[in-house]
Amino acid sequence: QVQLVQSGAEVKKPGTSVRVACKTFGYTFTNYDINWVRQAPGQGLEWMGWMNPDNGHTGYAQKFQGRVVMTRDTSIGTAYMDLSSLGSEDTAVYYCARRQWRGGVRLDPWGQGTLVTVSS
Amino acid sequence: EIVLTQSPGTLSLSPGERATLSCRASQSIRNNHLTWYQQKPGQAPRLLIYGASTRATGIPDRFSGSGSGTEFTLTISRLEPEDFAVYYCQRYDNSPTGDTFGQGTKLEIK
Numbered sequence: 001q002v003q004l005v006q007s008g009a010e011v012k013k014p015g016t017s018v019r020v021a022c023k024t025f026g027y028t029f030t031n032y033d034i035n036w037v038r039q040a041p042g043q044g045l046e047w048m049g050w051m052n053p054d055n056g057h058t059g060y061a062q063k064f065q066g067r068v069v070m071t072r073d074t075s076i077g078t079a080y081m082d083l084s085s086l087g088s089e090d091t092a093v094y095y096c097a098r099r100q101w102r103g104g105v106r107l108d109p110w111g112q113g114t115l116v117t118v119s120s
Numbered sequence: 121e122i123v124l125t126q127s128p129g130t131l132s133l134s135p136g137e138r139a140t141l142s143c144r145a146s147q148s149i150r151n152n153h154l155t156w157y158q159q160k161p162g163q164a165p166r167l168l169i170y171g172a173s174t175r176a177t178g179i180p181d182r183f184s185g186s187g188s189g190t191e192f193t194l195t196i197s198r199l200e201p202e203d204f205a206v207y208y209c210q211r212y213d214n215s216p217t218g219d220t221f222g223q224g225t226k227l228e229i230k
Contacts, residue, residue, distance in 0.1 A: 035219070037165075037221075044208065044221055044222075044223045044224045045157075045159075045165065045208055045210075045221040045224075046221065047210075047218055047219040047220065047221060049218065050218070059218060060218075061217070061218050062217065095164055095165070097165075103170075103171065103174065104152075104153070104155075104170040104171030104174055105153050105155070105170065105171075105212045106155045106167055106170035106171075106176070107155070107157075107165075107167065107210075108167040108170075108176065109167075110164040110165055110166075111164065112164055113164050
């Protein structure tokens with residue numbers, strides 16, 4: 001069964017950085033891009049970027065460029081999202097999701113989400 | 121940058137009724153790369169429809185998607201109690217701006 005399992009909740013101070021991990025199960029990690037999406041409390045979904053686990057290539061939404069880095073460890077089938085210079089506006093649930101292409105592009109499945117709280 | 125506008129913002133209906141949710145794009149979406157997700161409180165989004173009209177595995181046939189270009193629709197033919205949730209449309213584009221989500225439609229019990 002394909003699953004994405006994310007790391008636990010984080011509380012961070014403004015100006016610091018956070019790393020969220022996304023461990024994959026049930027498929028060949030390097031065959032599918034991993035995307036990151038976040039959701040602020042009571043708000044909609046916001047796409048952050050993608051990473052190709054095979055070659056490490058990435059693409060980031062303009063809003064996050066310079067602040068986000070997406071990496072991976074292929075030996076353990078895990079993707080990482082690092083976000084720096086945190087502010088209160090970065091308080092959100094962060095999701096990873098696998099990008100599928102065959103038959104039509106979509107994000108499926110999704111991780112369970114990781115709550116990141118930025119507070120002094 | 122393509123903007124997706126979903127309407128209505130909130131839809132109040134009763135179980136058994138038909139729901140029609142709209143997603144309008146500010147520019148034409150190439151290759152019908154339009155996807156619909158369902159999200160319930162405290163849960164991750166769940167894939168419903170991709171390629172504008174293809175139901176994902178395990179999705180009941182009361183859910184259907186249609187449309188092309190700039191106008192897309194998600195229809196739920198007969199609402200079940202578990203269908204009350206927030207629905208998002210999303211478009212994929214292989215460009216620097218990347219993916220875009222609509223702001224969501226909340227489907228609530230009347």
